[in-house]
Amino acid sequence: MDCCINDLRNKEVINVSNGKRLGYVSDIEVDIRDARLLSIIVPGEGGLFSRAPDIKIPWACIEHVGEDLILVKVKSVLP
DSSP: OOOOHHHHHTSEEEETTTOOEEEEOOEEEEETTTTEEEEEEEOOSBOSSSBOOOEEEEGGGEEEEOSSEEEEOOSSOOO
């Protein structure tokens, strides 16, 4: 399955370790020397004025990329 960056932004990220919905992909981190995706970034919880730091999820933690969601397996969510 091929996927562009814009397609990733429309996918909801769910942690299969606890079933928690983490949000939608807001950005990605790419190693431009090796041309590989390193991680996806999901905005932290909260509102405009008091928001938690963004959540960086390494590519190795991604279990499955589906049509409308991304399943990840992370024990604790750290920025």
